[in-house]
Amino acid sequence: MKRKITLKQIAKELDVSVSTVSKALSDSKEISEDTKQKIQAFAKLYNYRPNNIALSLKNRKTKTIGILIPEIVHHFFSTVIRGIERVANRRGYNVIVGLSNESFTKEIINMEMLAGGSIDGFILSISKETMLKQDYHHFNATIDQGIPIVMFDRVVDEVDCDKVIVDDFKGAVKATEKLIVNKCKNIALITTMDYISVGRLRTQGYLEALKSNNIEANPNLILKIDDTLDVENHIEVLENEIEQFFKTNPKIDGLFAVNELYAVTAMKVARKLGLSIPEDMQVIGFTDGVLSKHATPSLTTVSQHGQKIGEQSANLLIDRLEAMDYDKPSYLANNEPKKDFIKLVIETEIIERESTK
Amino acid sequence: MKRKITLKQIAKELDVSVSTVSKALSDSKEISEDTKQKIQAFAKLYNYRPNNIALSLKNRKTKTIGILIPEIVHHFFSTVIRGIERVANRRGYNVIVGLSNESFTKEIINMEMLAGGSIDGFILSISKETMLKQDYHHFNATIDQGIPIVMFDRVVDEVDCDKVIVDDFKGAVKATEKLIVNKCKNIALITTMDYISVGRLRTQGYLEALKSNNIEANPNLILKIDDTLDVENHIEVLENEIEQFFKTNPKIDGLFAVNELYAVTAMKVARKLGLSIPEDMQVIGFTDGVLSKHATPSLTTVSQHGQKIGEQSANLLIDRLEAMDYDKPSYLANNEPKKDFIKLVIETEIIERESTK
Numbered sequence: 020m021k022r023k024i025t026l027k028q029i030a031k032e033l034d035v036s037v038s039t040v041s042k043a044l045s046d047s048k049e050i051s052e053d054t055k056q057k058i059q060a061f062a063k064l065y066n067y068r069p070n071n072i073a074l075s076l077k078n079r080k081t082k083t084i085g086i087l088i089p090e091i092v093h094h095f096f097s098t099v100i101r102g103i104e105r106v107a108n109r110r111g112y113n114v115i116v117g118l119s120n121e122s123f124t125k126e127i128i129n130m131e132m133l134a135g136g137s138i139d140g141f142i143l144s145i146s147k148e149t150m151l152k153q154d155y156h157h158f159n160a161t162i163d164q165g166i167p168i169v170m171f172d173r174v175v176d177e178v179d180c181d182k183v184i185v186d187d188f189k190g191a192v193k194a195t196e197k198l199i200v201n202k203c204k205n206i207a208l209i210t211t212m213d214y215i216s217v218g219r220l221r222t223q224g225y226l227e228a229l230k231s232n233n234i235e236a237n238p239n240l241i242l243k244i245d246d247t248l249d250v251e252n253h254i255e256v257l258e259n260e261i262e263q264f265f266k267t268n269p270k271i272d273g274l275f276a277v278n279e280l281y282a283v284t285a286m287k288v289a290r291k292l293g294l295s296i297p298e299d300m301q302v303i304g305f306t307d308g309v310l311s312k313h314a315t316p317s318l319t320t321v322s323q324h325g326q327k328i329g330e331q332s333a334n335l336l337i338d339r340l341e342a343m344d345y346d347k348p349s350y351l352a353n354n355e356p357k358k359d360f361i362k363l364v365i366e367t368e369i370i371e372r373e374s375t376k
Numbered sequence: 377m378k379r380k381i382t383l384k385q386i387a388k389e390l391d392v393s394v395s396t397v398s399k400a401l402s403d404s405k406e407i408s409e410d411t412k413q414k415i416q417a418f419a420k421l422y423n424y425r426p427n428n429i430a431l432s433l434k435n436r437k438t439k440t441i442g443i444l445i446p447e448i449v450h451h452f453f454s455t456v457i458r459g460i461e462r463v464a465n466r467r468g469y470n471v472i473v474g475l476s477n478e479s480f481t482k483e484i485i486n487m488e489m490l491a492g493g494s495i496d497g498f499i500l501s502i503s504k505e506t507m508l509k510q511d512y513h514h515f516n517a518t519i520d521q522g523i524p525i526v527m528f529d530r531v532v533d534e535v536d537c538d539k540v541i542v543d544d545f546k547g548a549v550k551a552t553e554k555l556i557v558n559k560c561k562n563i564a565l566i567t568t569m570d571y572i573s574v575g576r577l578r579t580q581g582y583l584e585a586l587k588s589n590n591i592e593a594n595p596n597l598i599l600k601i602d603d604t605l606d607v608e609n610h611i612e613v614l615e616n617e618i619e620q621f622f623k624t625n626p627k628i629d630g631l632f633a634v635n636e637l638y639a640v641t642a643m644k645v646a647r648k649l650g651l652s653i654p655e656d657m658q659v660i661g662f663t664d665g666v667l668s669k670h671a672t673p674s675l676t677t678v679s680q681h682g683q684k685i686g687e688q689s690a691n692l693l694i695d696r697l698e699a700m701d702y703d704k705p706s707y708l709a710n711n712e713p714k715k716d717f718i719k720l721v722i723e724t725e726i727i728e729r730e731s732t733k
Contacts, residue, residue, distance in 0.1 A: 091457050097449040116473040137494050283670050313640050315672030
């Protein structure tokens with residue numbers, strides 16, 4: 020059984036990036052004809068399976084779902100996987116997990132490896148670097164191969180596929196409005212940089228809630244954390260940033276943080292500065308993980324229902340897999356009308372605990 | 377590309393368990409000759425690749441490591457994966473993760489799937505059900521196929537392979553002795569049922585520390601939690617058990633818990649009963665995860681160094697893969713002396729925080 024050459028090996032041999040190889044093989048217009056010809060010829064010589072091959076898919080079913088997530092040390096993703104697994108097990112599917120580590124190249128390599136015969140379809144959340152680059156050719160190439168994708172949480176309009184998202188915007192509106200109703204006058208936001216869609220949507224929800232309640236947003240009350248920072252191992256950096264933020268803005272009496280680690284860390288810093296929660300400052304986080312439950316005081320949060328996201332994603336994917344006509348070459352399947360795709364929005368809810376009045 | 381039949385399909389067709397099929401194909405003595413012949417004939421008919429095929433491995437390298445862990449919503453396993461990934465990335469390997477969900481059958485199915493051409497070797501921690509059954513034929517069959525395994529944390533003597541473990545026993549001795557030195561007179565233990573090796577070793581360490589300090593162990597001070605319980609979703613059950621335990625044993629002034637969730641939950645229950653920590657009761661946990669860091673008071677723990685375990689496991693596996701002679705048929709490799717295998721013990725250390733004096 021001769022192993023076929025991989026994208027990575029082609030890239031290395033020809034001294035180009037994995038992404039260039041991947042694009043050349045899916046005949047992208049971004050790559051020059053010269054380069055494309057060179058790469059395609061090389062791939063052919065070494066027996067690389069081209070993307071557009073019209074495989075008879077009938078015997079290709081592996082009954083395995085490939086999950087591709089940005090990182091593993093993350094309670095939200097873990098609960099999504101748990102949800103996927105529950106449904107997959109019930110419906111007779113196995114799951115396998117690839118990690119992109121927030122890297123564009125690793126995302127491509129993992130997709131290629133799993134798509135090469137191990138799995139029937141993907142459930143994935145896009146890496147940060149891919150979002151930054153706005154380069155989604157590998158998803159579309161995979162779909163063109165006849166391998167369906169369901170995206171969850173971090174999704175983009177540029178790829179036509181089933182999607183499952185939480186209502187980040189509305190969740191943030193709810194959280195901010197709760198603080199307004201609870202009579203907070205200076206409501207701060209701790210968020211991530213803008214390029215991650217979920218951070219952006221939560222920030223927009225915060226701004227919208229202020230606006231619709233006739234409160235002028237104060238840019239000084241928004242702290243943006245560089246989330247390429249490995250916070251778990253650099254918790255002190257995060258603490259210092261938040262401490263400076265609180266010291267510069269002593270009037271903050273309400274805080275919405277876009278994840279639970281920021282929220283729990285903020286409560287710790289507030290305590291250090293002699294503030295009582297919820298008396299002096301009320302805090303709401305996003306993501307209902309173990310930290311929220313076990314923090315002191317326990318944290319009021321916007322629950323994302325990770326497990327439900329996973330369950331719905333698995334159902335969407337398996338429904339699609341079971342509806343696929345494996346006798347039909349994939350290029351025909353691609354001509355199906357696009358309106359067929361579903362975007363499921365999972366409603367968030369506020370789980371009230373001790374960090375709000 | 378016709379997909380070969382899987383163990384699961386054979387099992388279903390012949391109405392036997394996956395384990396029976398797996399054993400029959402690795403020619404186990406536990407299976408009757410009749411059954412073996414039937415299964416082997418069926419597998420041959422449907423082109424199942426037998427375990428003992430002497431593949432020329434030269435072109436089989438995938439540069440991918442298969443990680444097989446019992447569950448994903450578990451900070452310890454996540455940090456191990458992170459450690460594996462760091463080393464794998466540095467040394468040019470990719471990783472892929474399979475989940476056994478603590479199930480023996482899922483462990484077999486995942487191994488079969490990954491071993492079928494996707495990966496070069498395994499890093500794994502054994503499922504609870506496999507430990508209970510004490511049935512390790514699938515690990516040995518995989519090794520016999522020429523696919524090396526490194527086991528971590530939950531390991532068994534019955535499989536000859538490289539192993540990386542934390543010194544659970546000594547870690548528990550250290551924790552208990554710290555409570556003794558801190559003048560605790562009635563030191564309790566919250567542990568799991570005995571069949572998981574780590575729970576058993578930590579319990580032994582607790583008992584050993586008491587004994588070597590001439591303190592008689594009191595069985596009433598040991599609470600064994602049924603860890604088939606999905607504690608994260610049934611935290612109240614755990615809380616009630618601990619509350620009963622504390623009420624029945626009001627003299628407890630020191631507590632060692634074999635994981636951080638038990639420890640943090642115990643602190644919460646103690647607070648509810650009006651006890652101050654560390655004044656009335658000192659608490660030490662095992663596993664240094666996010667809960668320990670962010671608990672109030674923050675938890676003194678025995679650190680397992682999950683990331684280091686992952687890094688060492690990856691180095692052991694990749695070293696072995698790179699030393700393998702892929703030209704040699706695997707049956708020859710099996711005749712190598714067994715003493716070659718390494719058992720690495722990662723030292724634990726106590727991380728002192730606020731829950732002890």
